[in-house]
């Protein structure tokens with residue numbers, strides 16, 4: 001896909017806390033109509049360390065302000081470890097969000113990591129997604145993504161064969177990270193979402209953020225550069241530290257009034 005004219009929206013905030021506060025407020029605004037319309041919102045969560053504070057904020061400041069029974073929580077990737085393993089993305093989200101907010105258990109859709117064969121777990125999750133989304137591709141309302149310092153997102157790493165997979169929704173992959181075995185959605189799933197929101201903070205991400213937003217990175221080398229939703233929005237939620245290598249004239253967003 002030609003990215004030359006694709007422009008991601010960049011929102012920059014003073015620090016990680018303000019960035020999470022702004023993203024939480026935007027999620028709450030997006031979810032508000034569900035209170036009256038009866039519609040539901042399907043979110044795909046990312047793992048790693050960055051989003052923990054966001055999840056804690058949603059469960060705390062928004063505990064009584066979100067239509068939790070209308071929100072469904074999926075995952076964009078997970079490590080292929082037991083859900084009680086300390087490296088599990090599901091465990092992180094359970095501790096920070098699911099155990100702290102009134103979310104119906106049936107609205108939480110963890111990736112199955114209990115199979116002997118990771119490929120069976122991938123197939124199972126793809127079947128789960130196909131139960132929730134009809135049509136050729138799932139259309140998540142929001143896919144929350146992180147960004148690795150070498151350009152990976154979800155568990156799509158540079159030069160991975162998964163990057164050339166255009167039919168499957170979910171794959172089992174071997175990665176250079178620890179734990180190495182993972183389940184991940186594929187690029188087409190990301191590129192069919194209504195919104196892809198990258199949450200990236202910290203000075204260690206400044207170089208890769210500039211590379212991804214530069215518009216000429218090769219997705220084979222920098223998979224996050226392959227995320228450009230065909231009919232959806234792409235927003236980078238950054239703190240100043242992660243935005244430090246962007247051009248001086250990069251517009252900055254103001255932090256929202258915290259609830």
Ligand code: 6PG
Pocket residue numbers: 046047048049050051077078079089145146147148152153154155
């Ligand atoms: C994972 C994530 C991964 C993460 C990036 C950034 O399973 O690790 O889904 O894609 O978002 O590695 O991780 P940090 O937030 O820890 O920097």
